[in-house]
Amino acid sequence: MDAAVKKELQITACKVRMGIIEGVHAAKSGHPGGSLSATEILTYLYFKQMNIDPENPKMENRDRFVLSKGHAAPVLYSVLAQRGFFSEDLLPTLRKPDSILQGHPDMKHIPGVDMSTGSLGQGISAAVGMALSSKHFGTGFNVYALLGDGEIEEGQVWEAAMFAANKGLDNLTVFVDYNNLQIDGTIDEVNSAKPIDKKFEAFNWKTIVIDDGNDFEQIEAALKEAESADKPVAIIAKTVKGKGVSYMENQVGWHGSAPNDELYEQAMAELRTKLAELEK
Amino acid sequence: MSEVKMVATRAGFGAALAELGAKRDDFIVLDADLAAATQTGVFKKAFPDRFYDCGIAEQNMMGIAAGIAATGKKVVCSSFAMFAAGRAYEQVRNSIGYPHLNVVIGATHAGISVGEDGATHQCCEDIALMRTIPGMTIINPADETEAKLAVEAALDQDGPVYMRFGRLAVPVIFGDDYKFEIGKGVELKSGSDVTVIATGLMVNEALQAYEMLKNEGINARIINIHTIKPLDKDIVIKAAKETGAIVTAEEHSVIGGLGSAVSEVLSEEYPAPVVKLGVYDVFGHSGAAPKLLDEFGLRAVNIVEKAKKAISMKK
Numbered sequence: 001m002d003a004a005v006k007k008e009l010q011i012t013a014c015k016v017r018m019g020i021i022e023g024v025h026a027a028k029s030g031h032p033g034g035s036l037s038a039t040e041i042l043t044y045l046y047f048k049q050m051n052i053d054p055e056n057p058k059m060e061n062r063d064r065f066v067l068s069k070g071h072a073a074p075v076l077y078s079v080l081a082q083r084g085f086f087s088e089d090l091l092p093t094l095r096k097p098d099s100i101l102q103g104h105p106d107m108k109h110i111p112g113v114d115m116s117t118g119s120l121g122q123g124i125s126a127a128v129g130m131a132l133s134s135k136h137f138g139t140g141f142n143v144y145a146l147l148g149d150g151e152i153e154e155g156q157v158w159e160a161a162m163f164a165a166n167k168g169l170d171n172l173t174v175f176v177d178y179n180n181l182q183i184d185g186t187i188d189e190v191n192s193a194k195p196i197d198k199k200f201e202a203f204n205w206k207t208i209v210i211d212d213g214n215d216f217e218q219i220e221a222a223l224k225e226a227e228s229a230d231k232p233v234a235i236i237a238k239t240v241k242g243k244g245v246s247y248m249e250n251q252v253g254w255h256g257s258a259p260n261d262e263l264y265e266q267a268m269a270e271l272r273t274k275l276a277e278l279e280k
Numbered sequence: 281m282s283e284v285k286m287v288a289t290r291a292g293f294g295a296a297l298a299e300l301g302a303k304r305d306d307f308i309v310l311d312a313d314l315a316a317a318t319q320t321g322v323f324k325k326a327f328p329d330r331f332y333d334c335g336i337a338e339q340n341m342m343g344i345a346a347g348i349a350a351t352g353k354k355v356v357c358s359s360f361a362m363f364a365a366g367r368a369y370e371q372v373r374n375s376i377g378y379p380h381l382n383v384v385i386g387a388t389h390a391g392i393s394v395g396e397d398g399a400t401h402q403c404c405e406d407i408a409l410m411r412t413i414p415g416m417t418i419i420n421p422a423d424e425t426e427a428k429l430a431v432e433a434a435l436d437q438d439g440p441v442y443m444r445f446g447r448l449a450v451p452v453i454f455g456d457d458y459k460f461e462i463g464k465g466v467e468l469k470s471g472s473d474v475t476v477i478a479t480g481l482m483v484n485e486a487l488q489a490y491e492m493l494k495n496e497g498i499n500a501r502i503i504n505i506h507t508i509k510p511l512d513k514d515i516v517i518k519a520a521k522e523t524g525a526i527v528t529a530e531e532h533s534v535i536g537g538l539g540s541a542v543s544e545v546l547s548e549e550y551p552a553p554v555v556k557l558g559v560y561d562v563f564g565h566s567g568a569a570p571k572l573l574d575e576f577g578l579r580a581v582n583i584v585e586k587a588k589k590a591i592s593m594k595k
Contacts, residue, residue: 126344132348155339
């Protein structure tokens with residue numbers, strides 16, 4: 001990856017993180033941990049990978065993205081705002097009664113949201129349906145989705161995985177945000193779905209494991225490798241929950257709680273410092 | 281008089297899909313390994329490339345249907361009522377209902393008349409479940425004619441549609457000139473003493489009850505409510521005003537179905553006695569469908585009893 005391109009993506013990701021913190025802090029609730037872990041994945045998809053047009057969010061042949069782990073809505077909203085689907089000024093209205101920015105993604109009212117999600121395990125089925133539609137009706141778009149590593153405990157995920165492989169949906173690429181934490185603890189403590197890659201392989205998917213899902217080069221390499229697959233692709237991306245905010249990293253407590261004013265200031269100061277370094 | 285033609289509404293569903301498939305190619309059909317039973321197999325045979333089997337995974341099927349609809353395409357998905365409305369309830373609510381997607385759910389083998397398969401498959405709760413989802417249209421056809429007309433109308437309806445079909449062959453009561461419009465009840469017999477509001481296979485029973493009541497000097501109004509949601513409130517309120525007593529008849533639990541819907545409207549708009557005929561909060565069991573309909577009191581003779589009770593409750 002070209003160094004300038006990488007730096008540009010890192011700058012964008014840093015701004016996305018600031019948007020996540022702004023939204024969750026203003027809402028006094030929400031899910032920062034799993035939003036921060038998935039920031040690079042969504043940033044790459046929306047800025048480098050997908051065929052989309054912020055001026056025409058309903059474009060028929062656009063690529064689709066489904067945030068199956070819908071509670072990470074703050075990262076989706078922040079990326080969409082950075083990409084120009086709506087104003088960044090909306091981000092602090094997250095979860096407010098008069099805002100379009102619902103606690104979980106709402107395709108009816110938010111420009112750029114392709115599917116309403118939030119109930120875990122359901123988004124991937126919708127992504128599979130979109131991939132089937134693309135092939136059946138010849139529209140020809142690609143479909144991307146993001147699953148949580150806790151989310152894949154839902155049986156529906158594996159119903160969807162079985163179907164996608166059986167129907168040869170090679171236009172579907174699913175990331176697993178493998179940050180190793182879910183609400184009640186580590187995924188091992190709760191009810192481990194490990195080995196995740198072997199499970200997808202057993203369901204006849206092509207599987208790619210990346211050691212650092214917060215690294216743009218690794219994300220790009222995985223997506224390049226996925227292009228030649230003749231079956232659906234699962235990219236198991238090891239990430240850091242809470243990535244980019246020091247006190248949130250690898251802390252399960254930040255799955256679904258908002259920083260107070262003091263911690264908000266600390267997070268924003270860290271991100272501003274990081275941004276200044278990148279923009280130097 | 282010619283013999284009455286007997287056809288299950290599920291057969292009307294399958295035939296309609298195949299007929300519509302020949303006329304238009306803008307929809308695809310999904311099933312969950314029950315195509316022969318639900319009758320989507322008729323469509324599959326005619327248009328194998330436009331049919332996708334999801335296997336025994338109804339929750340995923342609902343999500344796939346939602347995804348297809350989210351891309352702006354039309355889709356019909358089918359399973360038994362127990363699994364479409366019951367097992368996959370939350371998928372229907374969150375993936376289809378909440379985004380108000382144009383998915384047509386063809387739910388067959390509804391009600392007690394499933395017969396020999398018994399209680400696990402006799403779904404008498406589906407209307408209740410689907411009614412609670414905002415924006416859901418619910419259609420329960422009375423015969424083959426109505427089933428076919430309803431399928432075509434459902435394909436062009438805005439938002440999700442839950443269609444309820446039966447396994448048992450029932451009389452074809454409507455002719456080629458029958459007019460069907462989603463959300464519009466149909467007055468089949470005019471009358472002023474009592475109104476019987478029926479849906480599904482109970483419509484035929486209600487027509488028989490009309491004759492039995494007439495022989496006893498009771499002039500009953502008979503209304504077919506094929507669309508349970510949105511309910512035709514006007515025809516219900518008018519019936520309450522003009523006849524003063526209502527009987528509802530459905531092959532469904534009396535909790536949450538047509539009887540509840542009618543009661544909800546009248547209690548707020550024009551209180552009048554509503555006597556419900558349906559399955560009274562019990563599970564079914566195995567047996568031949570006609571025998572079960574007798575046992576569970578889903579017959580014309582039961583409607584007559586309820587009609588007399590309703591009349592006795594008039595102020």
